[in-house]
Amino acid sequence: MxxxxxxxxxxxxxxxxxxxxxxxxxxxxxxxxxxxxxxxxxxxxxxxxxxxxxTKKQTVEALSIAGVGNATIGNLAADAIKSIFVNDDNKPVTKADLKRLSLKLERFQMIKNMNSNIYGQKAYFDCDLSIVVYR
Missing domain, CATH: 3.30.160 (Double Stranded RNA Binding Domain)
Structure with missing residues (x-):
């Protein structure tokens, strides 16, 4: 020590x-x-x-065909997966769907919650004229 x-x-x-x-x-x-x-x-x-x-400035990469292709493939894959897993009830309605539906509708649609008139005729809605008609 x-x-x-x-x-x-x-x-x-x-x-x-x-x-x-x-x-x-x-x-x-x-x-x-x-x-x-x-x-x-x-x-x-x-x-x-x-x-x-x-503090160095970041450089932005130039647009490349490969990058655009990868983005497109990713978007298509996401849409395909979405269409597989989403029910038809939850999908949005398109203009084509509305056109097909309007072709399926008849001109006169029966109104079920309206009473018949004094002559016993039932109430119908005229889709072309947008009025209630008794037939």
Missing amino acids: ENRNYRCNYCKKEYIPKRRRVQKFCSNSCRVGFFKLQKKSTMNYTELSGLEKR
């Missing part, structure tokens, strides 16, 4: 070493604090260098 005093590299106090080798710190807490401080100072340097890297 040594008898002379050493100075701690972290807190700068004088101390007598407790181990055989030459010690740099008076305690474990000073040793850990020194290395944390050292790590923090190097970390700030790396953060600054990272900021310099982030």
